Amino acid sequence: MVKNSFISVISQKKKEENTGSVEFQVFSFTTKIRKLTSHLELHKKDSSSQRGLRKILGKRQRLLAYLSKKSRGRYKELIGELNIRERKTR
DSSP, X not given: XXXXXXXXXXXXXXXXXXXXXXXXXXXXXXHHHHXXXXXHHHOTTOHHHHHHHXXXXXXXXXXHHHHHHHOHHHHHHHHHHHTOOOOOOO
């Protein structure tokens, strides 16, 4: 598996304070997504990992939609920190 050189953006202190926050959950999902993506680059036919990736992507998308509705500033800041593309709204 290719090592992922993703450096955590959220500080260790912030992680210890509130692990249930939306920002932390999105951060942890993003880390899992990047690991699974690098795994799937090597193992293209691993369908169970593909399914897991799709499930995690959906969870992260729902959390980001929630954060976007509740606090647009926090949403923009989080997307900027994690280098995630902004979701198109309908």
